[in-house]
Amino acid sequence: xxxxxxxxxxxxxxxxxxxxxxxxxxxxxxxxxxxxxxxxxxxxxxxxxxxxxxxxxxxxxxxxxxxxxxxxxxxxxxxxxxxxxxxxxxxxxxxxxxxxxxxxxxxxxxxxxxxxxxxxxxxxxxxxxxxxxxxxxxxxxxxxxxxxxxxxxxxxxxxxxxxxxxxxxxxxxxxxxxxxxxxxxxxxxxxxxxxxxxxxxxxxxxxxxxxxxxxxxxxxxxxxxxxxxxxxxxxxxxxxxxxxxxxxxxxxxxxxxxxxxxxxxxxxxxxxxxxxxxxxxxxxxxxxxxxxxxxxxxxxxxxxxxxxxxxxxxxxxxxxx
Ligand SMILES: NC(=O)c1ccc[n+]([C@@H]2O[C@H](COP(=O)([O-])OP(=O)(O)OC[C@H]3O[C@@H](n4cnc5c(N)ncnc54)[C@H](O)[C@@H]3O)[C@@H](O)[C@H]2O)c1
Ligand SMILES: O=c1ccn([C@@H]2O[C@H](COP(=O)(O)OP(=O)(O)O[C@H]3O[C@H](CO)[C@H](O)[C@H](O)[C@H]3O)[C@@H](O)[C@H]2O)c(=O)[nH]1
Numbered sequence: 250x251x252x253x254x255x256x257x258x259x260x261x262x263x264x265x266x267x268x269x270x271x272x273x274x275x276x277x278x279x280x281x282x283x284x285x286x287x288x289x290x291x292x293x294x295x296x297x298x299x300x301x302x303x304x305x306x307x308x309x310x311x312x313x314x315x316x317x318x319x320x321x322x323x324x325x326x327x328x329x330x331x332x333x334x335x336x337x338x339x340x341x342x343x344x345x346x347x348x349x350x351x352x353x354x355x356x357x358x359x360x361x362x363x364x365x366x367x368x369x370x371x372x373x374x375x376x377x378x379x380x381x382x383x384x385x386x387x388x389x390x391x392x393x394x395x396x397x398x399x400x401x402x403x404x405x406x407x408x409x410x411x412x413x414x415x416x417x418x419x420x421x422x423x424x425x426x427x428x429x430x431x432x433x434x435x436x437x438x439x440x441x442x443x444x445x446x447x448x449x450x451x452x453x454x455x456x457x458x459x460x461x462x463x464x465x466x467x468x469x470x471x472x473x474x475x476x477x478x479x480x481x482x483x484x485x486x487x488x489x490x491x492x493x494x495x496x497x498x499x500x501x502x503x504x505x506x507x508x509x510x511x512x513x514x515x516x517x518x519x520x521x522x523x524x525x526x527x528x529x530x531x532x533x534x535x536x537x538x539x540x541x542x543x544x545x546x547x548x549x550x551x552x553x554x555x556x557x558x559x560x561x562x563x564x565x566x567x568x569x570x
Contacts, residue, residue, distance in 0.1 A: 250486070251275040251312055253355075255301050255346065256319030257294065258285030260431045261361065261414075264421045264479045265317060267291040271424060272483055279307055280320065286432060291423070301342040305349035315357035315486055316350060318343065321391075324437055325365065325532055328387035339390035344397065351405055357489040358398070359482050362411040362496070364471075364537050366392040373504075374471075374540035377413070377496050384532050399494045408489035415471040415500035415539045417478055419560035420567030429475075430567035439470075443511055444565055447520035454522060456507060458529035467507035469536040471500035474554035474563070484548040497548070500539025501555035513561045 252269055256262040257278030262285070266276050270293045277295035290296045297307055301320045308316075321339050322328065328335040343360075350358065365388030366381050383389040398409040418440050420430040431441050445451040459466040481499055488495070505513075515522050544550045554560065 250314035252486075253277050253279055253304070253307065253313050253316045254294070254319065255279045255304070255316065256285065256321065258282055258287060258289050259319055260433065261417060261475065261478065262317075262319035263289040263291060264429045264475050265319070265482045266294050267421070267423050267427070267429060268479045268483060269317070270294060277307065279304060284433065289429065289432070291427070292425070302345040304346045305352065308349050308353035308355055310353070313353065313355045315359070315489070316346065316355060317359045317482055317486065318346065319361045321361065323387060325385045325387045326437070328385050328390070329532065332386035335386045335390045340393045340397075343394045347397065347401055350407070351401070356406070356491055357408045357486060358410070359485045359489070360394060360398060360409065360411045362395055362413045363388065363391050364413055364415045364498070364500070364539065366395060366413060369534050370537065373536055374502060374538045375498065376540045377498055377543055384534070395496065402492055402494035406491045408491045409494040410485040410489055411494070411496045412481060412485060413496065413498045414478060415473055415498070415537060417475055418472045419474045419476065419554070419563040421476050421479065428567045428570065430564065439507060439510055440514070440561060440564055443514040443522060444518065444561075444568055446522050447514060447518035447565070448568060452523070453525045454511065455527040456511070456524045457527050457533065459526060461535040463506055463535055465506050465508045468533055469504035469506050469538065471502065471504055471538045472557055472560055473499055473501050473552060474560050477501075477552040477554055481544065481548070481550045484550050488548055495547070497544035498539040498541050499544065500541055501552045502539060502541050503555060504536060504538040505557050510557065510561070513557050517558065517561045517565050
């Protein structure tokens with residue numbers, strides 16, 4: 250297939266683009282480099298520097314079979330401070346992309362949705378049928394795109410899949426030896442921030458809260474290895490059916506507390522990793538753990554690397570090699 254990968258210069262999009270190339274597909278990356286890096290675009294992919302609002306010029310008459318859509322603003326805190334930017338980029342940008350697809354006759358899309366569409370969970374593990382009450386504009390814009398995809402599938406015959414990622418971690422080494430790793434600036438995610446202390450680029454890890462109703466008082470999250478997550482996109486694109494919008498959670502199904510993550514990082518790096526207790530971060534639910542049963546049942550996906558130690562070790566070796 251000939252595929253457009255929006256956001257393919259970012260952490261997740263670059264790995265998925267690499268895996269699609271490995272599987273023999275033709276890939277063009279569309280990325281405005283607002284948070285991504287041109288040198289993350291895999292060798293062999295075409296690259297257009299630009300916004301998803303200009304997707305029409307790329308798609309028109311070019312024979313694309315599908316779009317894999319990662320391009321988005323994705324910082325919860327920034328979305329609270331500047332919701333307009335999130336509605337404009339995430340919902341407005343995606344509407345422009347969907348219209349460009351409709352006009353160019355491109356019939357399949359796989360979309361990066363998020364656990365943040367659910368908000369505070371009513372039960373654990375979380376299922377796709379659970380209520381969606383996002384607690385941030387970021388989660389709300391992603392949910393609005395999910396809803397729009399349902400409508401485009403029903404009214405315009407689009408084949409759409411939303412993958413609701415939980416906490417993506419680790420690094421990917423492609424068969425050609427190239428290493429893809431997380432490079433956000435600012436970095437808000439826990440594992441890269443903990444590893445930055447071991448690397449010496451941060452003095453200590455600010456731990457946001459230790460008074461949550463969990464066994465050790467710190468938040469619990471469901472980490473999924475970037476290689477496992479990326480593989481799900483290939484299955485999802487193959488399974489897209491015109492007129493149907495499917496939604497799948499993507500997590501490993503096991504929760505680890507922030508303290509357990511820090512302990513795993515100490516073990517992998519051999520560094521004591523000093524921690525400074527900080528106030529809770531607004532909007533952080535105590536526990537987010539996925540039920541990934543639906544994608545296991547319907548697409549046959551299951552994680553090969555659910556072990557937290559492996560994710561941390563892969564992230565660490567990508568940082569230090
Ligand atoms: N990292 C996670 O744990 C996580 C969890 C849930 C969902 N997601 C979603 O996955 C996707 C990828 O996340 P990531 O961690 O790789 O982020 P990232 O910031 O590394 O990648 C996003 C890419 O999109 C590009 N981009 C942003 N807006 C654009 C626009 N308007 N036009 C063209 N390109 C644009 C950026 O330059 C960047 O290369 C996002 O949609 C994010 O919301 C990520
Ligand atoms: O320096 C840090 C960074 C994070 N944390 C804590 O570590 C946990 C995980 O935080 P992350 O920022 O790594 O991940 P989130 O669970 O907040 O968010 C991620 O997963 C969400 C869904 O679960 C959304 O999809 C979101 O886009 C994605 O970044 C939270 O308790 C957070 O407060 C710290 O204590 N210190």
